[in-house]
Amino acid sequence: MKRQSSPQGRTTVRVAVATAVAVLPLAAVLTVGSAAPLAPPLGACTGPDCPATWPEPNNGDFTGRDATINVFTGGNFTVNGRAAEAGGKIVTLGNLTVDKNGGGIYNMGVVGVGSRVVPPNGSDFVTTGGNVDAVTGNSILIGGSDSKGPAFGNLRHAGTVTGTVSIDPTGESIADPNAAAPYQTVLTQIEEVSDCVGRAAATGTVAVTSSEATFTGDGTSMKQVFNVSQNLASPTGGQIGLVFANIPAGATVVVNMLGDSPIINTYTGTGLAGDQTTDMRSKLMYNFPTATNAQILGSAQFQGSVLAGNPGGTTTISQPGMNGRVYLAGNLIHTGTGGYELHSYPFDGDLPECDVTPSPSPTSPSPSPTSPTPTPTETTTSPAPTSPTPTTTSPTPTPTPTSPTPTTSSAVPTTPTTSPSSSSAAPTSHGPSSHGPSSHGPTGHHPGPTHGGGGGQLPSTGAGNAPVVFGLAGAGLLALGGLAVLAARRRGRHS
Numbered sequence: 001m002k003r004q005s006s007p008q009g010r011t012t013v014r015v016a017v018a019t020a021v022a023v024l025p026l027a028a029v030l031t032v033g034s035a036a037p038l039a040p041p042l043g044a045c046t047g048p049d050c051p052a053t054w055p056e057p058n059n060g061d062f063t064g065r066d067a068t069i070n071v072f073t074g075g076n077f078t079v080n081g082r083a084a085e086a087g088g089k090i091v092t093l094g095n096l097t098v099d100k101n102g103g104g105i106y107n108m109g110v111v112g113v114g115s116r117v118v119p120p121n122g123s124d125f126v127t128t129g130g131n132v133d134a135v136t137g138n139s140i141l142i143g144g145s146d147s148k149g150p151a152f153g154n155l156r157h158a159g160t161v162t163g164t165v166s167i168d169p170t171g172e173s174i175a176d177p178n179a180a181a182p183y184q185t186v187l188t189q190i191e192e193v194s195d196c197v198g199r200a201a202a203t204g205t206v207a208v209t210s211s212e213a214t215f216t217g218d219g220t221s222m223k224q225v226f227n228v229s230q231n232l233a234s235p236t237g238g239q240i241g242l243v244f245a246n247i248p249a250g251a252t253v254v255v256n257m258l259g260d261s262p263i264i265n266t267y268t269g270t271g272l273a274g275d276q277t278t279d280m281r282s283k284l285m286y287n288f289p290t291a292t293n294a295q296i297l298g299s300a301q302f303q304g305s306v307l308a309g310n311p312g313g314t315t316t317i318s319q320p321g322m323n324g325r326v327y328l329a330g331n332l333i334h335t336g337t338g339g340y341e342l343h344s345y346p347f348d349g350d351l352p353e354c355d356v357t358p359s360p361s362p363t364s365p366s367p368s369p370t371s372p373t374p375t376p377t378e379t380t381t382s383p384a385p386t387s388p389t390p391t392t393t394s395p396t397p398t399p400t401p402t403s404p405t406p407t408t409s410s411a412v413p414t415t416p417t418t419s420p421s422s423s424s425a426a427p428t429s430h431g432p433s434s435h436g437p438s439s440h441g442p443t444g445h446h447p448g449p450t451h452g453g454g455g456g457q458l459p460s461t462g463a464g465n466a467p468v469v470f471g472l473a474g475a476g477l478l479a480l481g482g483l484a485v486l487a488a489r490r491r492g493r494h495s
Contacts, residue, residue: 036353039189041069041089042327044348047120054345056271056278057113057301057321061146064117070344074187074311074329076130081318081335085111088344089119093180093187094331095130095159096140103137110144110151110168114343115323118144118151125153125171129180134163143168187311191329193351194309198256198289200352202227204246210234212241215255219246223352224253232257233265239298242268244276252283252349261293269300271323277303281323283349288315296322305347317342 040046051064070088071077077092080099085107098106109125110118119125125142132155134140143152145168152171155161158179167173203225204217213232217224224247234240247253257264264286269277277284284304288294294308294315305324308315313330322342326332334342 037350038193038327038347041067042072042186042189042325043068043346045117045346049120051117054115054117054282056273057323057343058116059113060116061148062116062118062151065120066117066344066346067120067123068346069186069325069327071326071332071342072183072186072190072328073326073332074190075314075331077128078331078333079106079335080333082338082340083318083334083336084339084341085114086334086342087111087114087118088342089123089125091127091180091183091186092332093129093183096126096128096132097135098133098138098140098163099135100138103135105139105141106134107141107144109142109153111341111343112144114321114341115345116146117344119153121150121152122170123153124156124174126155127179127183128155128157128159129183131159132157132161132163132165134165136163139164139166141166141168143171187329190307190327191309191311194287194289194307194329196354197254197285197287197307197351198258198309199354200225200227200254200256208232208240210240212243214243214245215247215253217244217246217248217251217253220248222248222251223350224248224251225256225352226254227256227258228262229258231263231265233263233297237263237265239265239267242266242277244280247280250283252351253280253285254349254351255284255286257286257288257291257294260291261295262288262291263295263297265295265297266302267299269303269321269323271301271303271321275303280304282346284324285347285349285351288313291315305345 037043045051045064045066045068047065047067049065055063066088068089069091071086071090071092073092073094075092076094077090077096078099079097081101082104083100083106084104087108087110090108100106132140140163142155142165143150145151150168152168154172154174155165155167156174156176156179158175158177161173161175165173200223203221203223204215206226206228207214207216208228208230211234215224215226231237232240232242244253269275271278273279281303286296286304286306288306288308288310290310290313291308292310292313294313296302296306296315296317296319298319300319301321301323302319303323306315306317306322306326306328308328308330311329313328314333315326315328315330316333316335317326318334318336318340320336320338320340322340323345324343325345325347326342334340
């Protein structure tokens with residue numbers, strides 16, 4: 001996509017926007033082994049400016065603000081190929097590396113075409129627990145604007161920043177060795193929920209042919225679960241269609257992709273109203289609970305969110321548009337042959353829940369007059385024996401719960417320091433952009449907004465003006481606060 005020039009130039013940021021990560025949302029972590037709605041800061045839109053309805057991908061004015069994380073990786077976030085943008089709030093506990101084929105800009109936080117729902121001004125648009133590296137020839141652009149004003153936010157990083165990074169004012173690059181600390185519980189949540197959902201019993205069946213996968217629900221359950229043990233692709237690995245049948249209106253739909261290296265390769269999804277998967281989007285979840293190498297490929301505006309629970313796993317996304325949350329315990333590779341984008345859309349479904357074994361009661365049962373020691377069948381927690389008559393030689397120890405709640409040693413990051421930046425700013429553009437056409441599937445479907453005479457298709461991305469940038473370099477300690485991890489686990493210019 002191409003951004004038109006504007007009279008305002010990007011200026012060097014000198015005053016920090018010292019906004020701490022919200023504590024309350026991060027404290028809302030699910031009980032171990034349970035699921036249901038995703039707890040903040042994951043899942044549904046949060047904040048006072050959430051849109052009543054989420055529009056199809058467009059390049060109009062901002063339609064709302066959303067404080068919920070849109071893309072989370074417990075590992076590294078790597079951009080290669082010709083991938084172009086990732087919208088919404090982004091958190092990666094590892095390194096962020098942009099190394100596109102032929103170089104170019106990768107927009108973050110604000111994207112040229114998408115839902116146009118952006119994070120709140122002054123918040124952290126991008127957070128990393130590791131290093132940020134825009135490899136030579138590449139650049140990262142954070143923030144943007146519409147016809148009414150800017151959307152600006154911070155890059156908060158625990159490690160070093162190298163290469164060219166441009167942040168719209170008055171967003172800041174903030175060196176914070178504890179940048180990732182508040183999000184360790186989020187990683188735990190993703191691992192646990194993915195595992196739980198992956199163990200849910202199927203309520204429907206899946207039939208995969210050489211051209212189509214049909215998911216047939218039971219027609220009644222409000223949590224429809226499909227367990228898939230094969231690739232959603234043709235026998236030769238090509239694209240197929242995805243069709244859902246017998247799904248009650250408003251039901252949450254979970255597609256569990258089981259196995260080590262599952263693949264989804266599809267042309268299904270336009271992002272347009274009336275499209276089946278568009279209507280399902282906010283309650284459609286693809287879950288990869290154990291995958292080491294998962295892939296979502298194709299030529300669609302892919303609808304639905306993605307959950308992957310293996311912290312040692314890598315998920316590759318190569319779709320023109322990914323319309324939903326991306327929550328990975330492991331690594332993300334965002335790639336593609338054109339201006340491929342991650343768009344910010346919420347997940348507000350009600351996921352399956354897992355049984356949780358209750359902790360033992362801290363109070364022993366009342367003793368029986370005739371049997372001082374309870375029999376093994378009277379309780380599942382094996383309390384210490386008691387006696388009607390106290391003794392002085394064998395006091396009964398006070399039982400303690402066996403499932404302690406995880407604690408966070410640093411709920412709020414330490415006072416951040418602003419990393420050095422240069423002051424060589426020049427005029428840049430962040431206004432309405434125009435776009436050429438792109439192909440979204442073998443059938444040439446996906447009519448959408450027309451941009452710059454591109455026809456009735458959803459826009460792709462193209463070359464733009466050179467950004468005003470500043471080189472950021474600094475060193476930071478990568479300290480994750482000694483937190484316990486519980487589980488076996490941007491109208492952006494780019495070229």
